Structure formats: structure tokens, C-alpha cells
Amino acid sequence: MYGGTADPLPMMTLFDKQIQLRMGQANVRRWTDEILPLLTDDDPLGVDDFAAHHLPLSDAPHAYRMFQRKEDGVSKVVLKP
Numbered sequence: 001m002y003g004g005t006a007d008p009l010p011m012m013t014l015f016d017k018q019i020q021l022r023m024g025q026a027n028v029r030r031w032t033d034e035i036l037p038l039l040t041d042d043d044p045l046g047v048d049d050f051a052a053h054h055l056p057l058s059d060a061p062h063a064y065r066m067f068q069r070k071e072d073g074v075s076k077v078v079l080k081p
Contacts, residue, residue, distance in 0.1 A: 050075070050076050051076045051077065051078040052075045052077070053066075053074060053076075053077045054077075054078045054080060055077060055078070055079055055080070056079070056080055057079045057081050063077040063079065
């Protein structure tokens, strides 16, 4: 089962399309105490300067197209709500 539904995975379709499934667990709890203090509006890691573009959330589809096509020097986009 996947996606919280009772529908089984379409195994033959996955097999025909040669899709590989990989699974694992992310050990998130191990790093939570170290990461949470860094998630503030103060930008202690200095990552705000990496963004080439700051756009409103309503421009997200356009931003994804720009990023996919590597237009206008897009390397990172920050979407503001």
C-alpha cells in the first residue's frame, strides 16, 4: 500500500517502465536538537545570499520553469508567501 490508500502498487506498470524503488529511514531525530536552533529568521548560516531571485509564492510556476530552463541566472529562488 502507498499514499495511505488501500490500492496496491501497480507492480507490472513499474516493472514495464523499469522504475526502481528504494526505501530507507531518515534518522531525523538524531539531528533535530542541533538543527532547530539554526532555523530562525536571522539567517545564521548565511544562506539568504545564495538566492538569485526572491519572488512571491504566486510566481512559483514561473520560477520552476526558469530554474528548469536555466534562464536569467537562476540558481536558487526564495518564494515569499
